[in-house]
Amino acid sequence: MNTIFYIAALVALVSTALAISGRNAIHALLFLIVSLLSISVIFFILGAPFIAALEVIVYAGAIMVLFIFVIMMLNVGLEKEMENKWLRPGMWILPSILAFILLIDFLSMLRSMNYREIRGQIILPKQVGISLFTTYLLGVEISAMLLLAGIVGAYHLGRQKKKVIHRFLEKIEETHAEAPDTNL
Amino acid sequence: MVTIPIEIQILFAASLFLLGLIGLLVRRNIIFMLMSIEVMFNSAGLVFIIAGSRWGQTDGQVMFIFILAVAAAEVSVGLALILQMFHHYKTLDADELSKLRDSKNDS
Numbered sequence: 001m002n003t004i005f006y007i008a009a010l011v012a013l014v015s016t017a018l019a020i021s022g023r024n025a026i027h028a029l030l031f032l033i034v035s036l037l038s039i040s041v042i043f044f045i046l047g048a049p050f051i052a053a054l055e056v057i058v059y060a061g062a063i064m065v066l067f068i069f070v071i072m073m074l075n076v077g078l079e080k081e082m083e084n085k086w087l088r089p090g091m092w093i094l095p096s097i098l099a100f101i102l103l104i105d106f107l108s109m110l111r112s113m114n115y116r117e118i119r120g121q122i123i124l125p126k127q128v129g130i131s132l133f134t135t136y137l138l139g140v141e142i143s144a145m146l147l148l149a150g151i152v153g154a155y156h157l158g159r160q161k162k163k164v165i166h167r168f169l170e171k172i173e174e175t176h177a178e179a180p181d182t183n184l
Numbered sequence: 185m186v187t188i189p190i191e192i193q194i195l196f197a198a199s200l201f202l203l204g205l206i207g208l209l210v211r212r213n214i215i216f217m218l219m220s221i222e223v224m225f226n227s228a229g230l231v232f233i234i235a236g237s238r239w240g241q242t243d244g245q246v247m248f249i250f251i252l253a254v255a256a257a258e259v260s261v262g263l264a265l266i267l268q269m270f271h272h273y274k275t276l277d278a279d280e281l282s283k284l285r286d287s288k289n290d291s
Contacts, residue, residue, distance in 0.1 A: 001187075002187060005188055006188075009196045012196075012200065013196075013203070016200060016203045019223075020203060020204070020207030020210075020216060020220055020223070021207075025213070025215050025216070028216065028219065029219070032219055032222070035223070039200075042230070043230075043233055046193075046233055046234060046237040047237045048233050048236065048244075048245050051233055051245050051249075054248075054252060058256065059222075059252070059255075062256070063222065063255065063256060063259050066260065067215070067218075067219070067259075070215070070263045070266060070267065073267065074266075074267070074270050121237060123236065123237070123240070123241075123242055123245060128242050128245045128246060130242075131243065132242075132246050132249065135243075135246075136246050136250075139246075143250055143253040146253060146254065146257050147253055147257050150256065150257030150258070150260050151260070153260075153261045153264070154260040154261050154263070155264075156264075157261065157267070157268055158263075158264035158267050160271075
């Protein structure tokens with residue numbers, strides 16, 4: 001168990017360092033997903049299986065997909081040369097090596113699992129749910145309101161405004177856009 | 185169960201947080217800055233889980249669920265802002281958004 005923790009921690013640190021130093025946003029996202037998966041392994045080792053599942057589903061599943069959607073919509077850094085590079089092994093070999101180490105971790109943990117030892121400190125989802133919906137019920141409702149505000153804000157900000165085609169308005173906007181350059 | 189000293193676990197979470205902070209400070213691409221913020225959220229949640237497993241309480245995991253909700257709301261609004269920024273300025277460089285900067289004090 002200890003060695004699995006150290007290996008997963010090493011994978012998380014390396015992949016996070018590669019994620020924040022990458023040139024291409026999609027590759028950085030791949031490394032970030034590997035980092036999230038290894039942190040989920042650490043959560044599982046620390047006796048929080050529910051949180052490990054949530055980490056994979058919500059972080060690596062939902063939030064990273066949001067990132068990927070935005071990067072695809074903005075179409076940043078995707079020139080025609082990129083399509084030729086997609087088949088090179090240098091693009092995917094490092095994330096797959098890191099993910100393979102995690103897979104070996106997982107398999108060896110499944111083999112050496114001793115349920116009696118773990119049962120002492122593991123915190124099951126049932127206890128978490130009971131605590132969440134009795135002690136922290138107010139926090140659940142506040143976070144529901146926060147998520148509603150996030151939905152409304154994201155809808156309002158992300159809406160495409162209808163562009164006004166008018167000669168004079170365009171001219172005014174151009175002069176406004178050029179004005180800060182003269183100040184500098 | 186793991187017999188790793190809690191100092192090493194906290195050290196791991198702190199180094200992860202430090203990596204996120206370095207990414208936030210060094211990178212100018214705003215998507216990378218948002219990803220670094222996600223890393224920092226994640227490491228803060230990791231400390232909650234470590235403490236919760238150390239004392240055998242469920243409060244740490246409940247706090248992680250709250251952090252997850254906050255991160256989801258933050259990232260949706262942040263990505264909408266990035267979309268608007270790209271529509272207005274045609275760039276993802278955070279240094280381009282310098283309209284509020286005081287140009288007189290700029291050396």
